[in-house]
Amino acid sequence: MNIQQNFSLQSYNTFGLDIKAKYFATFETETELNQILEKCANIPKLILGGGSNILFTQNFEGIILYNQIKGIKIEDDFDDSVIVNVGAGENWADFVAYAVKNGYCGIENLALIPGTVGASVIQNIGAYGVEVKDFVKNVYTNGKKSVYNNIDCKFGYRDSVFKQENPKQSVILSVTFHFSKKPHLKLDYGDIRKILQESNIENPTTKDVFDAICHIRSSKLPNPAEIGNAGSFFKNPEINRSHFEFLKQNFPQMPFYPVENPEKVKVPAGWLIEKAGWKGKKIENIGVHEKQALVLVNYGGGKGIDILNLANQIEKSIQEMFDISLEKEVNIL
Numbered sequence: 001m002n003i004q005q006n007f008s009l010q011s012y013n014t015f016g017l018d019i020k021a022k023y024f025a026t027f028e029t030e031t032e033l034n035q036i037l038e039k040c041a042n043i044p045k046l047i048l049g050g051g052s053n054i055l056f057t058q059n060f061e062g063i064i065l066y067n068q069i070k071g072i073k074i075e076d077d078f079d080d081s082v083i084v085n086v087g088a089g090e091n092w093a094d095f096v097a098y099a100v101k102n103g104y105c106g107i108e109n110l111a112l113i114p115g116t117v118g119a120s121v122i123q124n125i126g127a128y129g130v131e132v133k134d135f136v137k138n139v140y141t142n143g144k145k146s147v148y149n150n151i152d153c154k155f156g157y158r159d160s161v162f163k164q165e166n167p168k169q170s171v172i173l174s175v176t177f178h179f180s181k182k183p184h185l186k187l188d189y190g191d192i193r194k195i196l197q198e199s200n201i202e203n204p205t206t207k208d209v210f211d212a213i214c215h216i217r218s219s220k221l222p223n224p225a226e227i228g229n230a231g232s233f234f235k236n237p238e239i240n241r242s243h244f245e246f247l248k249q250n251f252p253q254m255p256f257y258p259v260e261n262p263e264k265v266k267v268p269a270g271w272l273i274e275k276a277g278w279k280g281k282k283i284e285n286i287g288v289h290e291k292q293a294l295v296l297v298n299y300g301g302g303k304g305i306d307i308l309n310l311a312n313q314i315e316k317s318i319q320e321m322f323d324i325s326l327e328k329e330v331n332i333l
C-alpha cells in the first residue's frame, strides 16, 4: 500500500486547480481499498474518479482514494442482449466506444462524457436524450448494502441514492449493465439529425450516431485538457408551469421542455445565464465560457474559491431576474 503525502491534485481534477491532498492512495481491488480504509479509519476520505465533477475550493485535509478498479466481464450473452459487468475505475468514454464497437446499443449518445464508470451512476449522467439509468442492472459497493438493483438506485435527474448518501462514503466497485443488441436510436436531440444529414447518412447505425455525438461535443464543449472546466455547472431547473407562463410575458423566447409532471416545465439554465449577461464574462483567470454559458472555466491559475463565488453570484442574479433557484450540478469541496 503506497500512501503519498502532500500530493498535488492538479492533474486529477478537470478544472486543473492546483490544490493539495494531505494523503493520496490508489486502489485497484476491493482488498486494497479495505487495507487503506483500515489504516486510515479516522481520517476524512474522498473517493476520486476522473475528477470531472468536482470543484476543490481548498486543500483536502484527508485521504484521497483514487479508484483504479478495472475490468470488463460479459456475464450473459443472449441472442438479442448482453449483460456486462464493468470495474468502477474504467474510463466511461472508453467503455462507450467499446460498447459501440461490440454492437451493444443505447449508450452511444453518452459518448465522450469524461470520468469513470463508477461515477456515471452517482449523478445518473445524461446527454442528448439518454440517461445511464436506462442500462443499469446492478451497482456493487463496499457498503453495508453491497448490491443495489436499478430500483434501489433511486435514479432521478442528475441524481441517485449514491449522491444522496455520499457522506456515508460507500464506494462503488463495479456496475452491471444490460444492453440490447438491436439499435434504438435517439436522434431528436441537439444537432444529431443535422450532422447525419450533412454526412449524407440516411439510415444511421449506432456507430454513425456515436460519431455524430463525438463531433458535436468536440466542437461545442471546451476540452478540459485545454481549458479547465467540469461541464455543466448547474442543473436545468424545473419550475411551475404558471411561473413559466408569467415569465413568458417578459421573455417570449424562453425555451422549455416538458417533464413527467404536467404542472412543471424544465428551463435550460444556460439560456437563463446567457440572458442575465454572464456568457463569456471573464474575471481574471476564471469565467463563464464564451460558447456555453452553463460551463464555468479556469483559464489557468484560477482558484476554486473564486469559481465558487462566481457561481454564487450567477445564482443570485438568476434568482433576482427570474425568481428561479439554480442548483449546482458539480460537487463542491
Ligand SMILES: Cc1cc2nc3c(=O)[nH]c(=O)nc-3n(C[C@H](O)[C@H](O)[C@H](O)COP(=O)(O)OP(=O)(O)OC[C@H]3O[C@@H](n4cnc5c(N)ncnc54)[C@H](O)[C@@H]3O)c2cc1C
Pocket (backbone or CB within 6 Å): 014, 046, 047, 048, 049, 050, 051, 052, 053, 054, 067, 088, 113, 114, 115, 116, 117, 118, 119, 120, 121, 122, 123, 124, 125, 126, 127, 166, 170, 171, 172, 173, 221, 222, 223, 224, 229, 230, 231, 232, 331
Ligand atoms: C467537459 C465535460 C463534459 C461533461 N459532460 C457531461 C454530460 O454531458 N452529462 C453529464 O451527466 N455529466 C457531464 N459531465 C460531468 C462528469 O463528466 C460526470 O459527472 C462524470 O460521471 C464524473 O465522473 P468522475 O469519475 O470524473 O467523478 P469525480 O469527479 O471523480 O467524482 C464525482 C463525485 O462522485 C464521487 N465518486 C467518484 N467515484 C466514486 C466511486 N467509485 N464510489 C463512490 N463515490 C465516487 C466523488 O467522491 C465525487 O463526490 C461533464 C464534465 C466535463 C468536464
